[in-house]
Amino acid sequence: MIAEAGHYALVLALGLALIQSIVPMLGARWGDVALMNVARSTALAQLLFVGASFIALVMLHVTSDFSVVNVFENSHSMKPLIYKITGVWGNHEGSMLLWVSILALFGGLVAAFGNNLPLTLRAHVLAVQAWIASAFYLFILLTSNPFLRIANPPIEGRDLNPVLQDIGLAVHPPMLYLGYVGFSISFSFAVAALIEGRIDAAWARWVRPWTLLAWIFLTLGIAMGSYWAYYELGWGGWWFWDPVENASLMPWLAGTALLHSAVVMEKRNALKVWTILLSILTFSLSLLGTFVVRSGVLTSVHAFATDPARGVFILLILCLFIGGSLSLYAARAASLKQGGLFAPISREGALVLNNLFLTTACATVFIGTLYPLALEVLTGDKISVGAPFFNLTFGPLFVPLMIAVPFGPLLAWKRGDLLGAAQRLTAAGIAALIAIAVLWAWTRGGASFAPLAIGLAVFVVAGALTDLAERLGLFRLPFGTSVQRARGLPRAAWGTAFAHAGVGIALIGIVCETTWNSEYIGTMKPGDSAKVAGYELKLDDIGQRQGPNFREMVARFTVGLDGKTLSVMTPSKRNFTTRGASTTEAALLTRGVSQLYISLGDIAADGGIAVRIYHKPMVLLIWFGPVLMAFGGFLSLSDRRLRVGAPKPAKAARALQAAE
Amino acid sequence: MTRKQRRLVMIGGSLAVLAVAAALVLSALRDSIVFFSTPSMVAEKHISAGKRFRLGGLVQPGSLKRGDNLAVTFEVADGSATLPVAYKGILPDLFREGQGVVAEGALDQSGVFRADTVLAKHDETYMPKEVADALKKQGHWKDDYGKPSASAGPQPVQGAMR
Numbered sequence: 001m002i003a004e005a006g007h008y009a010l011v012l013a014l015g016l017a018l019i020q021s022i023v024p025m026l027g028a029r030w031g032d033v034a035l036m037n038v039a040r041s042t043a044l045a046q047l048l049f050v051g052a053s054f055i056a057l058v059m060l061h062v063t064s065d066f067s068v069v070n071v072f073e074n075s076h077s078m079k080p081l082i083y084k085i086t087g088v089w090g091n092h093e094g095s096m097l098l099w100v101s102i103l104a105l106f107g108g109l110v111a112a113f114g115n116n117l118p119l120t121l122r123a124h125v126l127a128v129q130a131w132i133a134s135a136f137y138l139f140i141l142l143t144s145n146p147f148l149r150i151a152n153p154p155i156e157g158r159d160l161n162p163v164l165q166d167i168g169l170a171v172h173p174p175m176l177y178l179g180y181v182g183f184s185i186s187f188s189f190a191v192a193a194l195i196e197g198r199i200d201a202a203w204a205r206w207v208r209p210w211t212l213l214a215w216i217f218l219t220l221g222i223a224m225g226s227y228w229a230y231y232e233l234g235w236g237g238w239w240f241w242d243p244v245e246n247a248s249l250m251p252w253l254a255g256t257a258l259l260h261s262a263v264v265m266e267k268r269n270a271l272k273v274w275t276i277l278l279s280i281l282t283f284s285l286s287l288l289g290t291f292v293v294r295s296g297v298l299t300s301v302h303a304f305a306t307d308p309a310r311g312v313f314i315l316l317i318l319c320l321f322i323g324g325s326l327s328l329y330a331a332r333a334a335s336l337k338q339g340g341l342f343a344p345i346s347r348e349g350a351l352v353l354n355n356l357f358l359t360t361a362c363a364t365v366f367i368g369t370l371y372p373l374a375l376e377v378l379t380g381d382k383i384s385v386g387a388p389f390f391n392l393t394f395g396p397l398f399v400p401l402m403i404a405v406p407f408g409p410l411l412a413w414k415r416g417d418l419l420g421a422a423q424r425l426t427a428a429g430i431a432a433l434i435a436i437a438v439l440w441a442w443t444r445g446g447a448s449f450a451p452l453a454i455g456l457a458v459f460v461v462a463g464a465l466t467d468l469a470e471r472l473g474l475f476r477l478p479f480g481t482s483v484q485r486a487r488g489l490p491r492a493a494w495g496t497a498f499a500h501a502g503v504g505i506a507l508i509g510i511v512c513e514t515t516w517n518s519e520y521i522g523t524m525k526p527g528d529s530a531k532v533a534g535y536e537l538k539l540d541d542i543g544q545r546q547g548p549n550f551r552e553m554v555a556r557f558t559v560g561l562d563g564k565t566l567s568v569m570t571p572s573k574r575n576f577t578t579r580g581a582s583t584t585e586a587a588l589l590t591r592g593v594s595q596l597y598i599s600l601g602d603i604a605a606d607g608g609i610a611v612r613i614y615h616k617p618m619v620l621l622i623w624f625g626p627v628l629m630a631f632g633g634f635l636s637l638s639d640r641r642l643r644v645g646a647p648k649p650a651k652a653a654r655a656l657q658a659a660e
Numbered sequence: 661m662t663r664k665q666r667r668l669v670m671i672g673g674s675l676a677v678l679a680v681a682a683a684l685v686l687s688a689l690r691d692s693i694v695f696f697s698t699p700s701m702v703a704e705k706h707i708s709a710g711k712r713f714r715l716g717g718l719v720q721p722g723s724l725k726r727g728d729n730l731a732v733t734f735e736v737a738d739g740s741a742t743l744p745v746a747y748k749g750i751l752p753d754l755f756r757e758g759q760g761v762v763a764e765g766a767l768d769q770s771g772v773f774r775a776d777t778v779l780a781k782h783d784e785t786y787m788p789k790e791v792a793d794a795l796k797k798q799g800h801w802k803d804d805y806g807k808p809s810a811s812a813g814p815q816p817v818q819g820a821m822r
Contacts, residue, residue, distance in 0.1 A: 392687070
């Protein structure tokens with residue numbers, strides 16, 4: 001019954017989405033308020049029905065109803081409850097249902113909180129949302145229905161892929177989807193603006209919070225995925241330049257650019273046409289990511305199932321939306337009025353530079369990710385483009401961007417003073433030089449590149465602090481005045497400083513981890529000990545343990561430093577009986593922001609066990625940086641300016657005609 | 661500056677960055693891409709020693725030998741040819757005899773493939789796409805390769821891979 005109800009709710013949601021696609025458009029064309037208002041109610045009802053459908057699938061998984069194919073293939077009655085719930089989106093069908101649920105959630109949010117939007121704009125935005133939703137409902141119902149039944153229900157399920165039986169699955173996909181799908185809002189706003197042929201600073205003020213929200217979740221989602229890969233895959237890597245990772249990085253880069261160009265548009269009414277294009281590109285890259293991951297053209301951890309029909313269907317959706325929106329853009333962009341003059345050396349100029357480097361970096365990732373696919377289709381040659389390619393292209397493009405980051409906030413709008421900004425950054429520059437000199441002296445004979453990179457990161461962090469200090473008048477004015485200024489400073493300014501500092505902090509982590517990582521790989525028997533980065537790790541014993549749906553082999557290591565015992569680490573290797581698959585559970589010991597990392601390999605014939613031990617200096621900064629960026633994003637989002645007093649567009653009806 | 665001059669500065673700057681990016685991409689593509697081969701392609705093409713490539717195929721049953729200090733050797737087969745592979749390190753969790761594998765490295769003078777990476781994929785039903793395509797082309801593809809075996813045989817002892 002539950003499966004059928006869920007299926008039925010999904011079909012109803014499709015029906016509602018179809019109505020929402022057409023009726024509000026007609027209403028906007030005829031100027032009929034009642035028809036335009038249909039968008040609001042259908043968007044909310046759609047959210048209700050998709051939500052019901054999603055809850056139905058969760059209930060099927062929780063109650064282990066193995067008469068449903070999706071549950072049978074991905075669940076097991078012995079699985080812990082948390083993984084029964086997260087397992088809902090640990091498979092292709094369920095994750096697509098999560099995708100559309102989040103899409104409906106965003107549509108519902110616009111409907112619920114978009115009361116101050118002009119009626120036609122809201123109608124158009126929700127209609128465009130419904131086009132996307134309809135396409136994906138059809139995709140789910142026709143190719144990936146999670147509610148299909150089996151004729152002869154088996155007693156036990158096949159269990160979830162063991163790698164996915166981790167708390168990471170509860171956080172990473174929903175976060176990532178909130179990011180991916182959140183960009184659909186800026187896409188819908190962009191397409192709606194193109195349809196209406198009107199765009200103004202008020203438009204940017206509405207789009208910015210939505211973009212920011214999506215960006216925050218995407219940042220956290222990517223960081224969480226990276227940390228998950230780091231501790232779960234057992235070899236201590238946190239970024240592999242895997243096509244699927246790139247698929248999430250591309251919308252992030254484009255979305256970061258969008259975030260910054262939307263600022264220019266809001267404050268200075270410039271870069272309109274470019275902002276619209278970025279909105280379209282950002283969501284297009286999200287769709288491309290969905291295609292890459294879900295079609296199975298690339299095999300990876302994330303490609304749950306490969307079915308050519310699905311690939312073709314998503315490719316069609318992709319072509320329809322990207323092709324359609326870009327054609328609309330080509331046809332209508334010229335009619336949008338240009339505005340806002342500014343000198344190349346100005347805040348706007350700095351943000352243009354930011355956009356230029358971010359989009360170019362995004363383009364190199366795009367080429368590296370899709371070139372192998374294109375080459376295979378064209379010539380049949382199979383190649384792989386790995387980390388060296390991205391290090392050689394992405395890296396050099398990020399260096400000038402990082403140098404420019406501290407300058408941006410210090411330049412004035414319209415016409416900036418580069419010399420003045422440079423003078424104010426003297427302290428940050430000196431801090432960077434000191435960092436370089438100290439590291440050089442400390443690691444003499446070692447890598448010469450790393451101190452420079454860390455110097456750059458220190459410059460970015462110190463630059464962000466300089467910006468704050470300048471605004472507060474710290475050291476210039478009495479301390480009391482500075483505190484008062486700090487209270488009055490808009491939260492967006494704090495947000496910018498935190499987010500920029502986060503970039504520098506992540507860079508410090510990345511450089512330290514890749515340069516000064518030390519490792520021990522070898523076979524150990526109980527009683528043996530290994531020395532890594534000054535720590536002494538002694539293997540005490542190897543034991544067996546029974547988990548709810550797995551057996552595990554646990555090794556106990558005693559960790560000592562300078563003869564003193566610090567802690568005990570217990571890495572393990574789990575064997576999941578139903579799937580006959582094993583996973584490596586690494587043991588982590590956090591020391592400050594550095595970590596010791598042990599993962600287990602196989603037992604050799606002589607009873608020794610293969611182990612990998614790493615010492616990863618400063619590794620936690622890699623994820624602490626993005627968290628700081630996201631925190632900065634939240635601060636900006638909570639800024640009053642973004643919520644209150646979005647200016648009413650100048651007489652909507654007249655402006656509409658004027659721009660035509 | 662007039663609007664036109666400003667625009668020229670912008671466009672000039674953008675083109676310069678794009679040119680640098682294009683140069684980076686082209687040079688990186690020349691130096692850092694790796695081709696994929698199967699054992700029979702290696703035999704046909706006479707790949708020279710020291711040139712990096714990816715080798716894919718099935719791990720020949722019975723060929724896996726463990727040496728001292730994590731050294732392992734095994735053979736990769738694609739139905740018509742086999743190639744010996746030497747690797748030092750920990751094999752991925754899902755490395756099995758008879759299953760698909762992709763290794764990256766280069767041939768040495770004696771014709772042994774020295775792998776520095778054996779790719780780990782995280783699904784027991786997983787068959788590397790390159791391997792599947794190559795096997796299909798040579799007519800060695802069995803339909804049940806890609807599907808989960810309904811009756812997974814006796815489970816391997818914890819950690820041991822025989």
